[in-house]
Amino acid sequence: MLGKLDWSAIPFDQPIPLIAGAVVLVGILAVLIWVVVKGHLPYLWHEWITSVDHKRIGVMYILLASVMLLRGGSDAIMMRIQQAVAYQSQGYLPPEHYNQIFSAHGTIMVFFVAMPFVIGLMNLIVPLQLGVRDVAFPTLNSVGFWLTATGALLVNLSLVIGEFARTGWLAFPPLSELSYSPGVGVDYYAWSLQISGVGTLVAGINLVTTVLKLRTKGMNYLRMPMFCWTTLASNLLIVAAFPILTATLAMLLLDRYLGFHFFTNEAGGNVMMFMNLIWAWGHPEVYILVLPAFGIFSEVVSTFSGKALFGYRSMVLATMAICIISFMVWLHHFFTMGAGPDVNAIFGIASMIIAVPTGVKIYNWLFTMYGGRIRFATPMLWAVGFMVTFIIGGLTGVLVAVPPADFMLHNSMFLVAHFHNVIIGGVLFGAFAGFEYWFPKAFGFRLDERWGKLAFWFTFLGFYITFVPLYVAGMLGMTRRMQHYDVAAWRPWMFVAAAGMAVLTIGVICQIVQIVVSIRNREALRDRTGDPWDGRSLEWATSSPPPVFNFAFHPDVRGEDAYWDMKTHARQQSFEHEGPEYHDIEMPRNSPTGFVCAFFATIMGFALIWHIWWMVVLGGIGAFATFVVFAWRDHDEYVIPAEEVAAIDRVNLEERRSLVSMAGAV
Amino acid sequence: MSMIATAGRAHADPHHIGLVIEHPGPAPKRIVTAYGFWVFLLSDIVMFSCFFAAYAVLSGQTAGGPKGSEIFEPRNVAIETVCLLLSSFTCGMAGIAADVRNRFWFYLGMAVTCLLGLIFLAIEFREFADLVARGYGPSRSAFLTAFFSLVGCHGLHVSAGVLWLLTMMAQVFAKGFRADILRRMMCFALFWHALDIIWVAVFSVVYLLGSGV
Numbered sequence: 001m002l003g004k005l006d007w008s009a010i011p012f013d014q015p016i017p018l019i020a021g022a023v024v025l026v027g028i029l030a031v032l033i034w035v036v037v038k039g040h041l042p043y044l045w046h047e048w049i050t051s052v053d054h055k056r057i058g059v060m061y062i063l064l065a066s067v068m069l070l071r072g073g074s075d076a077i078m079m080r081i082q083q084a085v086a087y088q089s090q091g092y093l094p095p096e097h098y099n100q101i102f103s104a105h106g107t108i109m110v111f112f113v114a115m116p117f118v119i120g121l122m123n124l125i126v127p128l129q130l131g132v133r134d135v136a137f138p139t140l141n142s143v144g145f146w147l148t149a150t151g152a153l154l155v156n157l158s159l160v161i162g163e164f165a166r167t168g169w170l171a172f173p174p175l176s177e178l179s180y181s182p183g184v185g186v187d188y189y190a191w192s193l194q195i196s197g198v199g200t201l202v203a204g205i206n207l208v209t210t211v212l213k214l215r216t217k218g219m220n221y222l223r224m225p226m227f228c229w230t231t232l233a234s235n236l237l238i239v240a241a242f243p244i245l246t247a248t249l250a251m252l253l254l255d256r257y258l259g260f261h262f263f264t265n266e267a268g269g270n271v272m273m274f275m276n277l278i279w280a281w282g283h284p285e286v287y288i289l290v291l292p293a294f295g296i297f298s299e300v301v302s303t304f305s306g307k308a309l310f311g312y313r314s315m316v317l318a319t320m321a322i323c324i325i326s327f328m329v330w331l332h333h334f335f336t337m338g339a340g341p342d343v344n345a346i347f348g349i350a351s352m353i354i355a356v357p358t359g360v361k362i363y364n365w366l367f368t369m370y371g372g373r374i375r376f377a378t379p380m381l382w383a384v385g386f387m388v389t390f391i392i393g394g395l396t397g398v399l400v401a402v403p404p405a406d407f408m409l410h411n412s413m414f415l416v417a418h419f420h421n422v423i424i425g426g427v428l429f430g431a432f433a434g435f436e437y438w439f440p441k442a443f444g445f446r447l448d449e450r451w452g453k454l455a456f457w458f459t460f461l462g463f464y465i466t467f468v469p470l471y472v473a474g475m476l477g478m479t480r481r482m483q484h485y486d487v488a489a490w491r492p493w494m495f496v497a498a499a500g501m502a503v504l505t506i507g508v509i510c511q512i513v514q515i516v517v518s519i520r521n522r523e524a525l526r527d528r529t530g531d532p533w534d535g536r537s538l539e540w541a542t543s544s545p546p547p548v549f550n551f552a553f554h555p556d557v558r559g560e561d562a563y564w565d566m567k568t569h570a571r572q573q574s575f576e577h578e579g580p581e582y583h584d585i586e587m588p589r590n591s592p593t594g595f596v597c598a599f600f601a602t603i604m605g606f607a608l609i610w611h612i613w614w615m616v617v618l619g620g621i622g623a624f625a626t627f628v629v630f631a632w633r634d635h636d637e638y639v640i641p642a643e644e645v646a647a648i649d650r651v652n653l654e655e656r657r658s659l660v661s662m663a664g665a666v
Numbered sequence: 667m668s669m670i671a672t673a674g675r676a677h678a679d680p681h682h683i684g685l686v687i688e689h690p691g692p693a694p695k696r697i698v699t700a701y702g703f704w705v706f707l708l709s710d711i712v713m714f715s716c717f718f719a720a721y722a723v724l725s726g727q728t729a730g731g732p733k734g735s736e737i738f739e740p741r742n743v744a745i746e747t748v749c750l751l752l753s754s755f756t757c758g759m760a761g762i763a764a765d766v767r768n769r770f771w772f773y774l775g776m777a778v779t780c781l782l783g784l785i786f787l788a789i790e791f792r793e794f795a796d797l798v799a800r801g802y803g804p805s806r807s808a809f810l811t812a813f814f815s816l817v818g819c820h821g822l823h824v825s826a827g828v829l830w831l832l833t834m835m836a837q838v839f840a841k842g843f844r845a846d847i848l849r850r851m852m853c854f855a856l857f858w859h860a861l862d863i864i865w866v867a868v869f870s871v872v873y874l875l876g877s878g879v
Contacts, residue, residue, distance in 0.1 A: 136698050201709060209702040217691040243709045247716035254815060259805040261729075262720060262815075268727025268808030277716060554691055628833060636846070 003611035021160035052138035061120025068112040075105035084498035086484035099166035106169025128539035131216030136209035142594030144202035151196025165189035173263035204238030218557035225537040230295030233323040241284035279330040287326040293430025304380040305372025318357035344403040351401035378452035382433035389425030414474025451514035459507030465500030469493035536564040543652040552649035582646040727808035734876030753782035
């Protein structure tokens with residue numbers, strides 16, 4: 001009846017997951033009760049859960065990422081404490097639990113923090129920067145988000161029902177095969193990634209189509225803001241790389257469920273094929289994450305230096321070069337496989353070549369700052385912190401790209417330090433910069449600068465205190481994923497790293513305080529003009545938060561830095577469309593399709609993990625029925641009458657005029 | 667001021683040939699939908715390419731089991747191929763009928779497409795069932811694993827296509843040739859033709875090259 005599921009799945013004998021799970025459960029229940037009692041449920045349902053507005057979906061993606069950042073961060077704290085205490089002892093985490101924690105940490109941080117954070121920012125901002133009213137496929141956008149949320153839910157369910165994978169974040173066979181991992185851990189891993197992977201693919205297709213086919217009048221390719229270019233590159237990579245992940249995990253699942261022999265040791269299966277396939281996805285994946293961050297830094301550096309981006313063309317070229325070369329370096333993740341010196345040399349050189357366009361970008365940012373009137377607001381601090389940190393991470397990356405060096409450093413703590421160096425220093429700093437920079441656009445008020453700067457400094461210093469010791473430990477020969485160790489020389493470094501983790505945690509607390517303080521002082525921090533930073537691209541040309549239709553008129557773009565151009569003109573004359581004729585606007589209707597789809601996907605995923613076959617069939621039928629019902633509806637758009645558009649737009653124009661006249665007075 | 671405008675324009679004319687091509691604005695819905703679906707099909711082809719790669723790697727790993735040449739029946743595969751290619755033609759006819767809003771030819775084209783798809787699936791199912799009955803199921807060897815997965819993955823796509831086809835017929839029956847339904851019909855046609863292209867690759871790589879091994 002319930003497949004493999006019974007009471008033994010609940011870890012009654014392990015206090016840590018049980019208590020953590022109970023606390024989370026109580027938290028969720030409390031929030032739910034609060035929502036229902038306060039009568040917010042209809043609001044949530046109509047305005048958020050069923051929303052197909054790209055801005056709302058973007059915000060929900062970022063919310064999901066933030067919550068999961070806390071979960072992944074807790075895992076990180078537990079690991080740092082374990083390695084600090086587990087010298088010649090077992091520490092406080094038994095091996096099977098420790099292995100689950102490092103696997104969950106990696107999986108969550110990459111798939112459910114970094115991915116939703118950057119996809120959320122792209123969703124929120126790209127249509128605004130392109131000057132259009134929505135993404136190409138609004139309802140699919142909602143489906144994509146909710147499927148990502150389903151994946152996150154399943155990963156977290158594994159905390160209290162059953163177990164998570166103990167295989168590391170990429171579940172290498174043969175360890176992840178049924179013979180060595182008979183439990184449900186790998187199944188939780190694979191199904192949650194399959195489901196969220198579909199969501200990511202949908203988001204990728206959507207954003208590629210949006211950038212290529214939906215741009216406002218005059219928005220030629222070489223006038224797009226840099227963030228749109230990096231979004232395009234990143235989503236092209238999603239479209240080309242995520243199907244590889246889907247196929248690879250499907251093969252692993254076929255091995256596990258139906259006794260196939262893709263990656264088994266017996267019957268001619270080939271384990272190294274898994275490494276090749278997973279990294280053919282995995283290496284583009286890191287560029288999927290970091291390219292949008294590069295775009296964010298380009299916007300931030302240019303805005304806060306008060307200058308157009310230096311070398312815009314070379315930046316575009318560098319972005320697209322990274323997009324292509326990122327598919328030619330995957331083998332550097334397993335130089336030690338033994339492919340021979342020729343193959344290793346080629347991939348080593350390719351890995352060094354990809355550092356060139358990245359270097360071009362760094363120089364472009366520096367030259368953008370050079371001679372600029374720099375304002376060190378919080379987003380700019382993250383950008384400068386990124387440049388310093390990312391260069392170090394890039395250099396250690398070039399070092400491990402040298403095959404002979406890699407043979408020494410492979411799977412050591414040096415490698416762990418390297419990829420945290422680029423992912424935290426690149427992606428996370430970028431996400432935070434984007435968060436601070438675009439928060440006023442999303443919510444209509446700025447974030448508190450004092451707490452923002454504190455958060456930056458604690459995170460920045462905490463990062464170095466945590467990860468520089470890991471480089472050293474790696475040099476001293478410490479391998480990754482150790483539950484305990486007996487080498488005295490490593491211990492002091494583990495202490496320092498744990499202390500750094502504490503500093504990082506203070507940084508996270510500062511971020512939370514910053515949000516709370518800013519919400520309290522929102523009236524003082526209110527952004528009335530829609531352009532709090534003196535921005536350059538079109539997202540600042542509309543109010544904050546933007547109306548549901550984004551722009552009353554499709555803006556007519558005449559060059560790079562479209563909004564800067566408009567402002568320059570407006571200081572000499574008045575705003576162009578004075579007393580213009582407004583028209584009715586058609587917008588897509590909200591739809592529960594995404595939420596219902598995700599509901600059935602959750603049921604199906606859970607049933608597949610626990611081998612509850614009748615429930616799988618039920619979920620499948622439900623999902624198909626949802627699609628048919630969606631296809632059957634007659635009205636997928638509603639009309640906002642011209643008067644309403646006019647009323648909303650005039651309020652914003654009035655605020656802007658007063659800003660321009662003030663600027664003129666100065 | 668004209669200076670600024672010129673500077674702006676210059677970027678639309680990077681080679682200074684005096685020809686400024688201004689982007690006309692967002693594309694119409696039909697274009698956007700079809701374009702997005704193209705991008706999806708490309709991603710689907712990437713997924714297939716993984717199974718092709720796996721087949722290429724594992725096709726020699728028979729683990730003492732049968733080789734390709736011992737289990738493939740060229741006659742059946744030829745019939746399958748003819749069915750699929752013909753169905754692409756009839757699917758195209760149905761698409762034209764939809765464009766000119768002719769219900770009779772639309773239903774006929776779709777029905778024949780469906781029938782040919784079902785014949786294809788029946789032959790494939792029989793081939794699989796026969797192999798399993800002889801003890802040559804996908805668990806027998808890595809070669810058979812890769813074979814069943816690649817061909818089966820295509821078969822699953824055809825099954826999904828048949829389901830979609832019936833939904834399209836039902837939609838036209840209930841709602842007529844509305845603009846959104848015509849857009850979906852275009853996507854369905856793209857999907858069905860893409861399956862044909864993938865089958866050509868399956869036919870060549872699995873059956874033709876596999877028989878030679």
